[in-house]
Amino acid sequence: MAEGSDDIQALIAAMARLPGLGPRSARRLVLSLLARNSGQMSQLATLMAKVASTAQPCARCNNLSDREICAICADPARATGEICVVEDVADLWALERGRAFRGRYHVLGGTLSALDDVGPADLGIPRLLSRIEDEAVTEVILALNATIEGQTTAHYIADALPEALTVTGLAQGVPIGGELDYLDDGTITAALRARRRF
Amino acid sequence: MAEGSDDIQALIAAMARLPGLGPRSARRLVLSLLARNSGQMSQLATLMAKVASTAQPCARCNNLSDREICAICADPARATGEICVVEDVADLWALERGRAFRGRYHVLGGTLSALDDVGPADLGIPRLLSRIEDEAVTEVILALNATIEGQTTAHYIADALPEALTVTGLAQGVPIGGELDYLDDGTITAALRARRRF
Numbered sequence: 001m002a003e004g005s006d007d008i009q010a011l012i013a014a015m016a017r018l019p020g021l022g023p024r025s026a027r028r029l030v031l032s033l034l035a036r037n038s039g040q041m042s043q044l045a046t047l048m049a050k051v052a053s054t055a056q057p058c059a060r061c062n063n064l065s066d067r068e069i070c071a072i073c074a075d076p077a078r079a080t081g082e083i084c085v086v087e088d089v090a091d092l093w094a095l096e097r098g099r100a101f102r103g104r105y106h107v108l109g110g111t112l113s114a115l116d117d118v119g120p121a122d123l124g125i126p127r128l129l130s131r132i133e134d135e136a137v138t139e140v141i142l143a144l145n146a147t148i149e150g151q152t153t154a155h156y157i158a159d160a161l162p163e164a165l166t167v168t169g170l171a172q173g174v175p176i177g178g179e180l181d182y183l184d185d186g187t188i189t190a191a192l193r194a195r196r197r198f
Numbered sequence: 199m200a201e202g203s204d205d206i207q208a209l210i211a212a213m214a215r216l217p218g219l220g221p222r223s224a225r226r227l228v229l230s231l232l233a234r235n236s237g238q239m240s241q242l243a244t245l246m247a248k249v250a251s252t253a254q255p256c257a258r259c260n261n262l263s264d265r266e267i268c269a270i271c272a273d274p275a276r277a278t279g280e281i282c283v284v285e286d287v288a289d290l291w292a293l294e295r296g297r298a299f300r301g302r303y304h305v306l307g308g309t310l311s312a313l314d315d316v317g318p319a320d321l322g323i324p325r326l327l328s329r330i331e332d333e334a335v336t337e338v339i340l341a342l343n344a345t346i347e348g349q350t351t352a353h354y355i356a357d358a359l360p361e362a363l364t365v366t367g368l369a370q371g372v373p374i375g376g377e378l379d380y381l382d383d384g385t386i387t388a389a390l391r392a393r394r395r396f
Contacts, residue, residue, distance in 0.1 A: 005264035011245045042250035047209045048243035066203035
């Protein structure tokens with residue numbers, strides 16, 4: 001038993017399996033949380049237990065929330081008739097940090113995949129279609145990742161949406177602060193094709 | 199409220215303050231733990247609460263343990279008369295992973311520092327001296343970090359130890375797998391000075 005006790009070893013092993021962590025950083029985290037009898041470990045445990053027991057997907061948009069309907073869906077000021085479709089909750093959070101979008105979201109929770117047996121129903125696409133009627137949606141923004149899977153899913157959704165709807169996607173081009181020299185060829189080509197008047 | 203709920207935001211903020219993590223990796227960890235309703239978050243919370251309530255420093259050597267006397271101090275096979283002095287528990291774990299040392303440890307929990315008001319008693323040095331009598335110690339290995347603070351503390355301890363005792367330090371030189379080209383000048387000089395017959 002190299003690391004203190006069976007429980008400590010189990011905790012390190014559990015943390016080492018988390019994304020972005022490994023055995024070394026897990027050991028460092030555990031020792032830091034236990035350092036100086038600060039009670040940090042038990043505080044974090046309490047907070048995690050609370051989040052684990054309350055966190056649930058929003059019944060309407062699949063966003064992560066502590067209520068049946070998330071704060072964004074429940075906010076009447078955000079009934080702008082715009083729905084932004086994202087792959088996962090992390091993308092929703094990223095868009096919210098930008099503070100540019102004031103409508104509502106629809107979180108797919110993944111992309112269509114024949115290999116992994118993920119169909120439209122698994123991504124809540126039928127629910128999205130029914131929301132478009134219920135919430136008088138006029139524009140759907142397909143903010144999916146610029147990957148093959150994301151764009152395939154975006155095309156599928158665009159085809160499934162009613163004709164009358166405005167369907168848009170995020171602009172592609174040079175990121176703010178980006179240097180051309182470091183950009184991949186595909187992005188440069190896309191930015192050049194989508195060039196606009198200065 | 200960009201991130202789900204107040205509790206989720208508090209959890210992300212708490213995790214982002216941990217060493218080696220930041221807001222981005224904390225968000226990723228929280229979402230990964232909540233993904234697919236796997237119960238991972240509550241399992242980790244339970245494990246952390248258990249460790250937080252049982253972890254304590256060994257009354258003899260200051261190692262992290264879940265008992266008053268740690269497994270190493272309680273193991274009669276490790277009463278070899280050798281005590282290895284280390285700065286912190288992470289160093290003890292590193293030595294245990296090496297499986298080369300079969301004696302006991304003494305964890306200082308830091309280094310001497312006039313600036314931070316850390317004196318010999320804070321590092322358990324009087325306790326180390328009384329252990330040397332109680333446990334019939336014949337050799338003390340000063341395995342402190344090769345930093346100025348570590349080496350200053352090592353010299354202080356070496357001076358305080360009884361004359362009859364063998365006091366050793368870790369060998370300094372080229373790390374296994376190390377390339378000379380990438381080593382700092384100090385290490386190369388130390389390795390050359392301490393050269394040995396092939």
